[in-house]
Amino acid sequence: MDLTLKVWRQADRKSKGNFETYQIKDISPDSSFLEMLDELNEQLIREGIEPVAFDHDCREGICGMCSLFINGRAHGPGHETTTCQLHMRKFKDGDTIVIEPWRAGAFPVIKDLVVDRGAFDKILQAGGFISVNTGNAQDANAIPIKKFQSDEAMDAAACIGCGACVATCKNSSAMLFVASKVSHLALLPQGKVEAVRRAKAMVAKMDELGFGSCTNTGACEVECPKGITLTHIARLNREFLSANLKP
Amino acid sequence: MKLDGKIPAGTIAEKWSNYKASQNLVNPANKRKFDVIVVGTGLGGASAAASLAELGFKVKIFCYQDTPRRAHSIAAQGGINAAKNYQNDGDSIYRLFYDTVKGGDYRSREANVYRLAEVSNQIIDQCVAQGVPFARDYGGYLANRSFGGALVSRTFYARGQTGQQLLLGAYGALNRQIAAGNVTLYTRTEMMDLVMVDGHARGIVTRSLLDGKLDTHFGHAVVLATGGYGNVYFLSTNAMGSNISAAWRAHQKGALFANPAFVQIHPTCIPVHGTAQSKLTLMSESLRNDGRIWVPKNKEDAEKIRAGKLKPVDIPEENRDYYLERRYPAFGNLVPRDVASRAAKERCDAGYGVGTGKAVYLDFQDAIKRLGKDVIEARYGNLFQMYEKIVDHNPYETPMMIYPAIHYTMGGLWVDYELQTTIPGLFAIGEVNFSDHGANRLGASALMQGLADGYFVLPFTIQNYLADQLSLKRMDPAEHPEFKTALEQTRSRIDKLFKIKGTRSVDSIHKELGHIMWDHVGMARTKENLEAGIEKIAKLRDEFWQNVHIPGRDDTINLELEKANRLADFLELGELMARDALHREESCGGHFREEYKTEEGEALRNDKDFMYVAAWGYKGAGKAPELNKEPLSFEYIEVKTRNYK
Numbered sequence: 001m002d003l004t005l006k007v008w009r010q011a012d013r014k015s016k017g018n019f020e021t022y023q024i025k026d027i028s029p030d031s032s033f034l035e036m037l038d039e040l041n042e043q044l045i046r047e048g049i050e051p052v053a054f055d056h057d058c059r060e061g062i063c064g065m066c067s068l069f070i071n072g073r074a075h076g077p078g079h080e081t082t083t084c085q086l087h088m089r090k091f092k093d094g095d096t097i098v099i100e101p102w103r104a105g106a107f108p109v110i111k112d113l114v115v116d117r118g119a120f121d122k123i124l125q126a127g128g129f130i131s132v133n134t135g136n137a138q139d140a141n142a143i144p145i146k147k148f149q150s151d152e153a154m155d156a157a158a159c160i161g162c163g164a165c166v167a168t169c170k171n172s173s174a175m176l177f178v179a180s181k182v183s184h185l186a187l188l189p190q191g192k193v194e195a196v197r198r199a200k201a202m203v204a205k206m207d208e209l210g211f212g213s214c215t216n217t218g219a220c221e222v223e224c225p226k227g228i229t230l231t232h233i234a235r236l237n238r239e240f241l242s243a244n245l246k247p
Numbered sequence: 248m249k250l251d252g253k254i255p256a257g258t259i260a261e262k263w264s265n266y267k268a269s270q271n272l273v274n275p276a277n278k279r280k281f282d283v284i285v286v287g288t289g290l291g292g293a294s295a296a297a298s299l300a301e302l303g304f305k306v307k308i309f310c311y312q313d314t315p316r317r318a319h320s321i322a323a324q325g326g327i328n329a330a331k332n333y334q335n336d337g338d339s340i341y342r343l344f345y346d347t348v349k350g351g352d353y354r355s356r357e358a359n360v361y362r363l364a365e366v367s368n369q370i371i372d373q374c375v376a377q378g379v380p381f382a383r384d385y386g387g388y389l390a391n392r393s394f395g396g397a398l399v400s401r402t403f404y405a406r407g408q409t410g411q412q413l414l415l416g417a418y419g420a421l422n423r424q425i426a427a428g429n430v431t432l433y434t435r436t437e438m439m440d441l442v443m444v445d446g447h448a449r450g451i452v453t454r455s456l457l458d459g460k461l462d463t464h465f466g467h468a469v470v471l472a473t474g475g476y477g478n479v480y481f482l483s484t485n486a487m488g489s490n491i492s493a494a495w496r497a498h499q500k501g502a503l504f505a506n507p508a509f510v511q512i513h514p515t516c517i518p519v520h521g522t523a524q525s526k527l528t529l530m531s532e533s534l535r536n537d538g539r540i541w542v543p544k545n546k547e548d549a550e551k552i553r554a555g556k557l558k559p560v561d562i563p564e565e566n567r568d569y570y571l572e573r574r575y576p577a578f579g580n581l582v583p584r585d586v587a588s589r590a591a592k593e594r595c596d597a598g599y600g601v602g603t604g605k606a607v608y609l610d611f612q613d614a615i616k617r618l619g620k621d622v623i624e625a626r627y628g629n630l631f632q633m634y635e636k637i638v639d640h641n642p643y644e645t646p647m648m649i650y651p652a653i654h655y656t657m658g659g660l661w662v663d664y665e666l667q668t669t670i671p672g673l674f675a676i677g678e679v680n681f682s683d684h685g686a687n688r689l690g691a692s693a694l695m696q697g698l699a700d701g702y703f704v705l706p707f708t709i710q711n712y713l714a715d716q717l718s719l720k721r722m723d724p725a726e727h728p729e730f731k732t733a734l735e736q737t738r739s740r741i742d743k744l745f746k747i748k749g750t751r752s753v754d755s756i757h758k759e760l761g762h763i764m765w766d767h768v769g770m771a772r773t774k775e776n777l778e779a780g781i782e783k784i785a786k787l788r789d790e791f792w793q794n795v796h797i798p799g800r801d802d803t804i805n806l807e808l809e810k811a812n813r814l815a816d817f818l819e820l821g822e823l824m825a826r827d828a829l830h831r832e833e834s835c836g837g838h839f840r841e842e843y844k845t846e847e848g849e850a851l852r853n854d855k856d857f858m859y860v861a862a863w864g865y866k867g868a869g870k871a872p873e874l875n876k877e878p879l880s881f882e883y884i885e886v887k888t889r890n891y892k
């Protein structure tokens with residue numbers, strides 16, 4: 001298939017950036033979106049143009065490194081699909097595709113389509129863990145955990161830290177990301193001990209780093225490639241933020 | 248060089264306890280006086296850095312991704328082994344040890360493997376304490392599944408995302424230490440060289456992938472946890488950035504590289520679709536618990552399927568060849584990976600392949616009939632979804648198509664029992680070392696090894712080295728001549744790459760290398776073919792250094808430069824792999840030489856001449872490497888021909 005690509009180009013953090021238009025031919029519908037970008041870059045190199053910088057690594061939907069706003073949607077048109085899992089068969093011959101970086105104050109653009117998501121690490125460093133030293137653990141089966149509870153923790157833990165929720169939210173809120181981590185750990189007996197302190201510390205850090213507040217538009221849930229649901233945000237609000245709980 | 252594995256005294260069950268009882272430790276007050284550099288944030292690196300920091304050491308940790316949580320361990324799907332025997336099916340530390348040594352075709356070091364099995368149970372305890380949501384049954388207890396090469400059910404899993412959950416656990420522990428100020432994290436930072444002072448590893452040179460800035464870092468010891476080198480084949484299940492560069496730099500400075508030819512080809516991957524393909528996707532081995540592998544019994548049917556004139560569901564039961572069940576009735580679809588891969592290749596080469604001809608079926612119809620779609624969905628839902636996204640076929644209705652692909656590398660830096668390389672002060676953990684899997688790794692054992700190394704082995708063994716280094720003052724890398732020289736060497740290597748200004752893109756050369764490796768150093772190797780491969784790799788390496796083109800500048804994100812840096816090392820490693828494969832005149836595990844097989848086509852080991860670890864010394868690019876041998880002996884396991892029939 002032949003395509004027209006409108007790609008955001010930006011030399012560095014400080015430059016303004018603009019869209020450039022490129023034509024690309026003979027793309028196989030079985031190629032992934034990133035393989036299509038690989039081909040674009042090969043073409044640009046041949047033409048003496050600097051290739052487009054974009055983030056990616058695992059290319060199988062699990063590392064969370066790929067991003068991209070494609071035709072106005074985080075991770076493009078697929079449902080519960082990361083950009084690297086998107087295949088060109090979702091597009092038609094002759095289509096124009098607009099490709100932009102994540103846009104959020106807390107995720108500054110570094111170059112072209114690459115953004116800085118370091119703020120997510122900072123939020124997790126503020127408390128997104130269980131405080132247990134290596135060697136401290138008792139037998140793994142000592143505390144039975146109800147299956148549904150452990151399954152729900154796993155649902156929440158599936159977050160890949162991609163940032164699509166932030167990019168797609170009009171307030172650039174990181175609530176879905178934060179809530180998924182809070183739920184994951186709070187649902188397990190091992191994580192309950194620190195649950196309140198953890199939730200408060202992470203939310204405070206999120207606010208400090210310039211993420212917006214959550215107004216429950218639900219856009220994040222729609223675009224999350226891992227199907228993380230708003231129930232986690234509800235739990236965070238209900239159990240940890242509304243009441244004046246002691247940490 | 249005489250290789251000393253430093254295996255402790257005592258019976259196999261006592262060795263690790265004996266070691267711990269007699270090793271040197273660093274006293275608590277002195278620990279903060281030591282800097283340890285850890286390169287890599289996967290299961291190996293993250294668990295080691297967190298544990299070292301908890302003990303009080305000052306740690307600097309590096310990764311090339313934008314956050315530690317994206318290290319390729321995140322992609323592991325199927326599970327992690329441990330000898331808990333929660334299923335009461337007869338598992339034990341000895342049995343896990345036995346299975347691992349046998350699975351590795353008797354090419355691993357007994358003492359290391361036993362220790363691995365011994366600490367495996369603690370890993371599961373630790374991970375549960377960290378909040379890893381392993382699968383559970385309705386009673387609330389941990390669930391297990393089976394993996395290839397074992398007759399017990401000892402694999403713990405978190406849906407199809409076990410690696411992700413284990414890594415998030417280790418990353419959490421790491422974050423806690425970063426917040427406490429004990430670990431300094433450097434992301435988007437690539438190790439470019441190892442710095443040696445007076446024969447010891449004392450630091451590294453790094454390059455920022457954001458602005459190209461070169462830097463140097465001092466450590467009393469350096470730990471490499473940089474993962475495997477499957478990407479030498481271009482197409483593999485590894486992440487795009489996975490590379491050998493850090494280990495190769497160490498190799499060039501004197502660290503021996505062991506068993507480079509031992510590569511694992513995973514039997515259940517999604518087949519190649521075309522030339523633009525950038526990577527291959529694994530379908531977890533756990534699928535072989537319920538899926539049955541087959542090809543048509545009649546060539547005509549296979550031809551019709553390839554031509555699109557027949558569908559797999561149209562082929563009646565009696566015309567299907569469940570070739571693994573036929574050839575290996577005892578283990579059936581759960582034979583080890585190397586055996587399953589070769590059997591698939593054999594059928595496809597003989598003309599029975601489906602799809603493009605390089606694919607076989609993995610069929611769930613029987614399992615769906617027996618257990619119901621819901622159960623299959625609960626077990627493998629996300630894998631089925633992943634398959635459908637890529638191939639656009641629904642595996643609940645039509646069998647999956649799979650084919651072997653490069654997946655894991657058993658070879659790596661040679662390490663002794665303490666996980667120290669032949670360079671004092673340089674340690675290697677996780678997939679980058681060669682230690683525990685011999686010539687073939689069993690499923691769900693890499694995660695176990697990475698975490699065993701990082702949580703429970705290295706944090707102790709490294710102290711035996713550090714205890715002697717107490718008088719070594721912290722060095723100022725900005726002032727120290729060895730650091731400055733290493734930095735300049737890195738600078739000139741980058742300049743040299745830019746100056747070539749040739750006509751070929753990095754990927755085009757990498758793809759060519761991949762084809763050479765797959766055709767010459769792939770699943771079935773011969774003397775002739777390997778010799779031809781060595782020549783081709785050498786030629787391609789020249790082509791690279793004369794004709795590669797790197798656009799753009801050095802002081803910004805430059806993906807082409809990053810790739811070129813890594814490819815330059817793969818071009819040397821590829822040759823070493825071929826040489827190792829050529830010298831090993833036997834078939835064992837993942838290394839299969841056509842000249843050495845039984846009449847039935849099974850691998851034929853030669854224990855008399857090759858029961859050793861081949862540890863290669865670097866003599867310069869294109870120069871014949873030096874072979875060192877660490878003989879292997881098996882006191883606690885009777886060495887037999889592997890038999891899965």
Ligand SMILES: Cc1cc2nc3c(=O)[nH]c(=O)nc-3n(C[C@H](O)[C@H](O)[C@H](O)COP(=O)(O)OP(=O)(O)OC[C@H]3O[C@@H](n4cnc5c(N)ncnc54)[C@H](O)[C@@H]3O)c2cc1C
Pocket residue numbers: 286287288289290291292309310311312315317318319320321322323324325326327409410436437438439472473474475484485486489490492493529654655676677678679690691692693694695697
């Ligand atoms: C798709 C897939 C599925 C798998 N499934 C399983 C499974 O179910 N069970 C199992 O036991 N095993 C499995 N494995 C194998 C297992 O995941 C790996 O062997 C293991 O995770 C490797 O961990 P590691 O810590 O050694 O390296 P990695 O996790 O690969 O981490 C490497 C780290 O090194 C860093 N790095 C590399 N080079 C440099 C450099 N030059 N400078 C700075 N940093 C660098 C990277 O940034 C990264 O942080 C699977 C592997 C794959 C590919």
Ligand code: SF4
Pocket residue numbers: 158159160161162163164165166176177180223224225226227228
């Ligand atoms: S919650 Fe979903 S969209 Fe947000 S970071 Fe996690 S996986 Fe990505």
Ligand code: FES
Pocket residue numbers: 055056057058059060061062063064065066082083084085
């Ligand atoms: S590249 Fe890893 S999730 Fe897309």
